[in-house]
Amino acid sequence: MSQLFSPRSIGPLTLKNRIAIAPMCQYSAIDGVAQPWHGQHLGRLALSGAGLVILEATGVEAAGRITPDDLGLWNDAQEAVLADLLKGLRTYSETPVGIQLGHAGRKASTSAPWKGGRALTAEEGGWRTFGPSALPFRDDWHTPTEMTEADMDRVVAAFEDAARRADRAGFDLVELHAAHGYLLSEFLSPLSNRRTDAYGGAAETRARFPLRVAQALRDAWPRTKALGVRFNGSDWVEGGVALNEVIGFGRTLHEMGYDYLHLTSGGNVARADIPGSELGYQVRFAEAVKKAVPEATVMAVGMIIDPRQAEDIVTSGQADIVAIARAALDDPNWGHHAAVALGHDEGLPPQYERAGKSHWPGYGR
Template sequence: MSQLFSPIRLGNQEFPNRIVISPMCQYSAIHGDANDWHLVHLGTLSMSGAALLVLEATAVEEIGRISHGDLGLYNDENEAALHRVLGFCRKHGSAKFGVQIAHAGRKGSAQAPWEGGRALGPDGDPWETVSASALPFADDWHTPREASEEDIERIVAAFAETAERAIRLGFEVIELHAAHGYLLHQFLSAVSNQRTDQYGGSLENRMRFPLRVFDAVKAVCTPEVALGVRITGSDWIEGGIDIEEAVAFASELKRRGCHYVDVTSGGIALKAKIEIGPGYQVPFAAEVKRRVGIPVWSVGLIVTPEQAEDVVASGRSDMVALGRTILDEPHWPWKAAQVLGADVARPPQYQRAAPRLWPGASYKQPRPPQPVAAE
C-alpha cells in the first residue's frame, strides 16, 4: 500500500493523501484581487487529485505585498474576489484549501520576476517598506524603516484580521509564512535583525514578534482550521538560522498549538550559497520531525512519484509539498497514483482517462531504456 496515498489528519482536518500543492506566487492580482487567471490556475490544480491546495503568499496589508501583482486578503474587495474563485474551485475540484498569509517586509516594493525582480524604481509606484532593522535585502534595494512598536501592533492585528477573512471564506488550513526572507523571517534571523530591544539579540527575543503573530491568529481560528507555519531549516549563511534554531522555533510553535510546520530554507540574503539537489531540504524537515515530534511537510526538488513515496514511507516527512513539479505537470497526482498502484479523485468529466477505463494509460507507464544494437 502506498504511504503517499494514505490518509492523514492535521488538527481536526483529514486528508485522503499526503500530497500538498505548495503556495506559488503568481504576481497576477490587481490591487490584491484574485481574477480570471487565479480561477483558471487554481481551478485546474483543485482537480489534480492533491489532497490540499495552498494559495500563494497572500498579503495581510497593502505594504505587505512583494509586488503590485501580489494576492491580498486585507479588504472587502480582496475577500469578494477570492470568494468567487473559491466557489468555482469547490464546485468542480476535490482538494481542500489552505492560504499562506504573509508580509513581505523589506522584500516588498519589488518587480515581478519576469520584469527583473528588482526593487521598484521611482517610476514603478514604490512604497516604503518595514523590517526588523533598517537593512536592505541587497545592494540597490530599498532601505526599510525599522518597525516601531506601532508597526508591530498594526501588523499583528492585520494577520489576525486576514485570518478571520480566511475563516469566513472557508479555508481548511491557514499557514503563516515565516520563511523565504519575508517579514517574520526577517525578525527571526540575526542576518536581518540587529535590534537591541525586546525583539532582537537572543533567539528568544527574535522569536517574540513571530510568536505574537501566531498567538493572534490562533486566537481567532475555529477548531476546524488546521494552523501551520512555514519555517526555515537553514539560512545557508554564516550567522543565520541553523537547524538548532529551527528546532527551537518549531518546539515553541508546537507548545502553542501549531498543527504542522512546512520546512524550507534560504531567502534571507542573495549571497547565501545554497546546495541544491534532489530533495535537498528533506533533511531539515526530517530533523525537525525527529526532535520536535510535530507533523512536517517537505519541499524542494521532489519530482518523481517514487521519490515522494520514499520521503513519506521512510518517516522523514508526513506530507510532501510540490511546487514547480506541479506547474510542469498539473495532474502529477494522477501519474503518481498509477505508478504507485493507488487511486485518486478525478472530476467525472475526466474519469474516462482513468487507468481502469482507458487502455492508453498502460502505454504511458515508464519503461526501462532498451539496449541499442551494435552496427
Template sequence: MSTLFSPYSLGELTLKNRIVIAPMCQYSAENGAATDWHMIHLGHLSLSGAGLMFIEATAVEAAGRISPSDLGLWDDATEAALARVLQAVRKHSPTAVAIQLGHAGRKASVHVPWEGGHSIPLAEGGWKTSAPSAVPFTEGDETPVALDAAGLQRIRDAFADAARRSARLGLDAIEVHAAHGYLLHQFLSPLSNRREDEYGGSLENRMRFPLEIFDIVRAAFPGERPVGVRVSATDWVDGGWDLEQTVAFAKELERRGCAFIHVSSGGLSTKQKITLGPGYQVPFAERIKRETSLPTIAVGLITEPEQAEAIVASGEADLVALARGILYDPRWPWHAAARLGAHVDAPPQYWRSQPRELKTLFNAGKWG
C-alpha cells in the same frame, strides 16, 4: 498499499492523501484582488487529486506585497474577489484548500519576476518598505523603515484581520509565512534583525514577534481548523538562521498548538550558498519531525513518485509538497498513482481519460 496515497489528518482536517500543492506566487492580482487567472490556476490544480492545495502567499496589508501584482486579503474587496474563486473551486473539487498569509517586509515593492524582479524606486510607483531593522535586502535597495511599536501593532492587527477573513471564506487551514526572507523570517535571522529591544538579540527575543503573530492568527481562526507555519530551516549563510534555531522555534510553536510545519530554506540573503539536489531540504523536515511531535511537510526538488513515496513511507516527513513540478505537470498525482499502483480521485468528466491498462486508476464514484 502506497503510503503517499493514504489519508492523513492535520488535527480535525483529514486529507485524502499526503500530496500537497505548495503556495506559489502568481503575480496576477489587481490591487490585491484575485482575478480570472486565479480562477483558472487554482481551478485546474484543484482537479489534480492532491490532498491539500495552498493558495499563494497572500499579503495581509498592501505594503506587505512582494510586488504590485501580489494577492492580498486586507479589505472587503480582496475578500470578495477570493470568495468568487473559492466558490467555483468548492463547487467542482473536494480538495482541501488552505491559504498562506504573509508580509514581505524589506523584500516588498519589487517588479514581477518576468520584469526582472528588481526593487521599484519610490519615484516609479514603489513604496516604503518596513523591517525589523533598517537593513536593506540588497545593495541599492531603499532602506526599510525599522518597525516601531505602532508599526508592530499595525501588522499584528493585519494578520488578525486576514485570519478572520480566511475563516469567513471557509478556508480549511492557514499557513503563517515565516520563510524565504520575508518579514517574520527577517525577525528570526540575526543577519536581518539588528534590534536592541525585546524583539532582537537573543534567540528568544528574535522569535518573539513571529510567535506573537502565530498566536494572533491561531486565536482569530476557528479552533477546529489547523494553523501551521512555513519556515526556512537555514539561511545557508554562516552566522545566520540555522537548523538548531529552527528546531527551537518549532518546539515553541508546538507548545502553542501549531498543527504542522512546512520546511524549506533560504531566501534571506543574497550571500546564500545552497547545495541543490533531489529532496535537498528533506533532512531538515526529518530533524524537526524527530525532535517534535509536529506533522511536517517536506518540499524542494521532490519530482518523482517513488521519491515522494520513500519520504513519507520512511517517516522522514508526513506529507510532501510540490511547487514547480505540479505547475509543469498539473496531473502529477494521477501519474504518481499509476506508477505506485494506487488510486486517486478524479472528476467524473475526466474518467474516460484513464488509459485502458489503468481502468481502475480513478476512484469512481468518490469525487466530492
C-alpha cells in the same frame, strides 16, 4: 496501500493523501484582487489529485506585498472575489484549500520576476518598506524602516483581520508565512535582525515578534480549521539561523497549537550557496524537526519531483506530508500520475476518466 496515498489528519482536517501543493506566487492580482488567472490556476490544482492545495503568499496589508501584483486580503473586495472563487471551486472539487498569509518586510515593493524582480522606484509606484533593522536586502534595494512597537501592533492586527477574512471566504486552512526572508523570517535570522532591544539578539528574543504574530493568528483562526506555519531550516550562509533554533521555534509553535510545521529554506540574503538542483535538498530540515518533535505533523518541500521519492520520504518517517510546487506546475495531474506509479487507481474526475492511463491501448503490457 502506499504511505503517500494513505489518509493523514492535520489537526481537525483529514487529507485523502499525503500530497500538498505548496504556495506559489502568481504575480497576477490587481490591487490585491484575484483575477481569472487565479481561478484557472487554483481550479486545475484542485483537480490534481493532491490532498491539499495552498494558495500563494497573500499580503495582510498593502505595504506587505512583495510586488504590486500580489494577492491581498485586507479589504472587502479582495475577500469577496476569493469567496466567489472558492464557491465555484466547491462545485467540482472537494480538495481542501488553504491560503498562506504573510508580509514581505524589507523584500516588499519590487517588480514581478518577469518584470525584472528589482526594487521599484517612487515613479514606478514603490512604497515604504519595513523590517526588523534598517538593512536593505541588497545594496540597490530599499532601506527598510526599522519597525517600532506601533508598526508591530499594526502588523499583528493585519494578520488577525486577514485570518477572519480567510475564514469568512471559506478557506479550510491558513498557513503563516515565516520563511524565505520575508518579515517574520527577517526577525528570526541574525543576518537581517541587528536590533539591540527586546526583539533582537539571542534566538529567543529574535523569535519574540514572530511568535507574537503566531499567537495572534492562532487566537483569530478557528480551532475547527487547520493552521500551519512555513519557516526556514537554514539561511545557507554562515552566521544564519542555527538548526537548534529552528527546532526550538518549531517546538514552540507546535505547543502553541499549530497543526503542522512546513520546513523550507533560504531567502534572507541575496547570495547564498543553496543546492537547489539537488533532489529533496530541504528534506533534511523536516527530518530534523520531526525527529526532535515526533508528535508534530511535519511537511517537507523542495525538489520533490518523483512519486517514489515522495513515497520514500513518508515511509522513512522523514516527514508526514510532502509538498509539491514546480512539479505540479509542470504536470497539473502529478497526483493522479503518482497514484498510478504507486499502484493505485488514477482517481481522475469522471469528465476526464476516458483519458486515464488504463484506457490507452497496450497500457500495463
